[in-house]
Amino acid sequence: MLNVGINLGFGKxxxxxxxxxxxxxxVDLAVRAEALGYDSVWAVEHHFSDYSMCPDNLLVLANIxxxxxxxxxxxxxxxxxxxxxxxxxxxxxxxxTLSKGRLLLGVGRGLSRKEYxxxxxxxxxxxxxxDEASAMIFEAVETGVIEGDGPFYKQPRAELRPGPRxxxxxxxxxVAGSPDSLVSAVNLKARLMSFIVxxxxxxMGNFNTYxxxxxxxxxxxxxPICLNVNMYCHEDDSLAQERHFEYISRFFHSNVDxxxxxxxxxxxxxxxxxxxxxxxxxxxxxxxxAADKYAETALWGNPERIxxxxxxxxxxxxxxxxxxxxxxxxxxxxxxxxxxxxxxxxVLPKARALNGDRVSVQA
Numbered sequence: 001m002l003n004v005g006i007n008l009g010f011g012k013x014x015x016x017x018x019x020x021x022x023x024x025x026x027v028d029l030a031v032r033a034e035a036l037g038y039d040s041v042w043a044v045e046h047h048f049s050d051y052s053m054c055p056d057n058l059l060v061l062a063n064i065x066x067x068x069x070x071x072x073x074x075x076x077x078x079x080x081x082x083x084x085x086x087x088x089x090x091x092x093x094x095x096x097t098l099s100k101g102r103l104l105l106g107v108g109r110g111l112s113r114k115e116y117x118x119x120x121x122x123x124x125x126x127x128x129x130x131d132e133a134s135a136m137i138f139e140a141v142e143t144g145v146i147e148g149d150g151p152f153y154k155q156p157r158a159e160l161r162p163g164p165r166x167x168x169x170x171x172x173x174x175v176a177g178s179p180d181s182l183v184s185a186v187n188l189k190a191r192l193m194s195f196i197v198x199x200x201x202x203x204m205g206n207f208n209t210y211x212x213x214x215x216x217x218x219x220x221x222x223x224p225i226c227l228n229v230n231m232y233c234h235e236d237d238s239l240a241q242e243r244h245f246e247y248i249s250r251f252f253h254s255n256v257d258x259x260x261x262x263x264x265x266x267x268x269x270x271x272x273x274x275x276x277x278x279x280x281x282x283x284x285x286x287x288x289x290a291a292d293k294y295a296e297t298a299l300w301g302n303p304e305r306i307x308x309x310x311x312x313x314x315x316x317x318x319x320x321x322x323x324x325x326x327x328x329x330x331x332x333x334x335x336x337x338x339x340x341x342x343x344x345x346x347v348l349p350k351a352r353a354l355n356g357d358r359v360s361v362q363a
Contacts, residue, residue, distance in 0.1 A: 001352050002310075005040030005323045006033045006340065007076055007228055010054040013250055013330035019053065025333040029326060030064045032337060033071060036344035040072030040104060042228075042323055045079045047115050051258040058091040065099035073099055076193065076228065076323065077108035077175045080137070081129040082119050085153055088133075089140035090160055096141075097162045105141065106173035106193055107134045109181065112259050128152065131184055134174070138188055141168050173226060182206060186213045191321075193226040199297050200227070200313050207317065224319045230298040231324035232331070233343045237302040244300035245292070247329030252291040254329070299324065303346035310347070314354050322351070 008026045012019065030041040043060045046052035054060060061073040073095065078088055096103040109130040110116065116123055132150040140146035144163035148155035174185035175193045185192050192210045194203065207225055214222035230248055234240035299306050313320065324343070327336035 002314075002354055003039045003321045004348060004351060005042055005072065005074065005321075006030070006038055007042045007044070007323045007325040008054070008060070009044060009052055009325055009328055010046065011052045011251070011254065011328060011330075012050045013254055014332070026327070027060070027064060027067070029333070029336060029340065030071075031067050032340065034068045036340060037348060038071065038340075038344065040074050040323070041068075042074035042076035042104075042106070044076055045082070045108075047082070048118060049114060049258055051254045058088075058095050061103070062095050062098060065095060065102065071102070072104050073102045074104035074173070074323075075106045077106035077173065078137075079110040079115075080107050080133045081110060081121055081126050082115070083133075085133040085136040085140070085148065086146055086155060086158065089137050089146050092137070092141050093144070093160055093162050093164060097165055101166050103168075104171045104173060105138075105168055106175065107137065107188075107190070108175035108193075109184075114258060114260075125152070127180055127184075131187075134184070134188055138168065138172055138190075170223070176210070177206065179209070182210045182213065185210060186217050189214075189218060191223045191226055193228060193323075196227055196229040196297055197294060200316050204316065224321050225317060226321040226323060227313070227317075228323040228325065230300075230328050231306070231326055231339070231343065232298075232300045232335075233303060233306055233339045233347065235302055235342065237305060240301045240305075243331070243335065244298065245295050247331040248295040248298060248300075249288070249291045249329070251329035252294050253287065256287065256290075303342060306343070307347050307350055310351050311354055 006029065008030060010022065010026055012022045033041050041064060043057035044052055044054055045057045047055050057075045057078065061075065065073055080088070092103060092105055109126050113123065116126070121129070129152050132148070132152050136146055136148045136153060136155065140160060141164060144160050145157060146155055146160060147157040172188060172190035173193045174188055174190035175195065176182050176185040177194065182192070192207070210225070211222040230251070232240055232244040232247070234243065299309050310322065326340045327333060
C-alpha cells in the first residue's frame with residue numbers, strides 16, 4: 001500500500017502574512033492532514049530566509065505531536081552539520097517518547113552557502129561532518145548511548161535520557177542525490193528520500209545505484225524510495241494548471257536564489273560538483289524555462305490527472321513512498337487546504353491501491 005504524507009515548507013513568499021500567521025497556517029495543515037487520512041507529516045530545516053524558515057524541525061514536530069494522535073512525524077530533514085549530534089539524538093528520543101513512537105528520523109547534508117556561512121562551516125567539510133555525525137545519531141537513538149572520536153565530533157560517552165522506546169531500524173531516512181550521498185544513505189541503512197526536480201525516469205540511474213549498493217551491502221532488497229514532490233489538485237484542470245505554474249514558478253525562483261543554483265561555485269566546491277550540471281541546465285533553458293520544466297515534474301491537475309501521474313511513477317519506480325508539498329510559492333493557505341482535501345477524497349484511496357513491487361536489481 002502506498003504511504004502518502006505531506007511536507008511543510010515554512011516558506012513566506014506572501015508578504016501580506018506575518019511570520020506568526022505563516023507558522024500557525026503550516027501547523028494547521030499538519031493537524032488537518034491527520035483528519036484527512038494522510039500517513040505522515042514532515043518538516044524541513046532552513047534558516048535566515050523567507051525561502052523557508054524552520055530552524056528546528058524537531059521542535060515543530062513536538063508541537064504537532066501534542067495536537068495529533070496517530071500521524072507519523074518526519075524530519076525532512078535535520079541538516080546534520082548545522083547541529084550537535086548529541087542534541088539531535090536527545091531531541092529525537094524525546095519527540096519519539098512524547099509521540100508514542102511516531103518519529104521518522106530523516107537527515108540531510110544541506111547545500112546553501114547563505115545558511116552555511118552564518119554557521120561558520122565551510123562547504124568543503126560538509127560531507128565528512130555529515131558522515132561522522134549521522135552515524136553517531138542513528139547509533140545513539142538505537143542504543144541510548146552516544147560517543148564519538150572523529151575529527152569533528154569528540155564526544156565523551158553519554159547515556160541519553162529519555163532512552164529509546166523502540167528501534168528506528170525502519171524509520172531512518174536520508175536525503176541523497178549525489179553519488180557520495182547515495183553511499184552515505186546505504187551505509188546508514190536508511191531509506192532514500194529524493195526531492196524531485198526532474199522527471200522520475202531521468203533519476204532512475206541514481207535510484208538503481210542506491211538499490212544495487214543497498215542489496216550488495218546489506219544482503220536484502222532496498223526499502224521503497226521516498227519521493228518528495230509539490231502538488232496542487234483542483235477539479236478544474238485548467239485552473240489547476242494556471243495556479244500550479246504560477247506558484248511553482250515563484251517557488252522555483254526563490255529556490256534558485258536561496259541555493260544559488262545557477263552559480264559557478266559548485267564546480268570548484270568539494271562534494272558539490274554534481275550541482276554544476278544543474279547550473280548548466282538552468283543557464284541553457286533560461287530561468288523561466290527551467291521553472292516551467294520543474295513545474296512539469298510535480299503533481300498537478302484534477303484528481304484523474306494526478307492519479308495518472310502517480311500511476312506513471314509507480315510503473316517506472318515500483319514500490320515507493322510519496323510525500324506531497326501542498327503549499328509553496330506564496331499559495332494562499334485556503335487553496336492549499338482545498339487541494340489537500342480534494343486529494344484525500346478523490347486521489348488518496350485509489351493511489352493506495354496502486355500496489356508496486358519491491359524492486360530487486362540483483363534478480
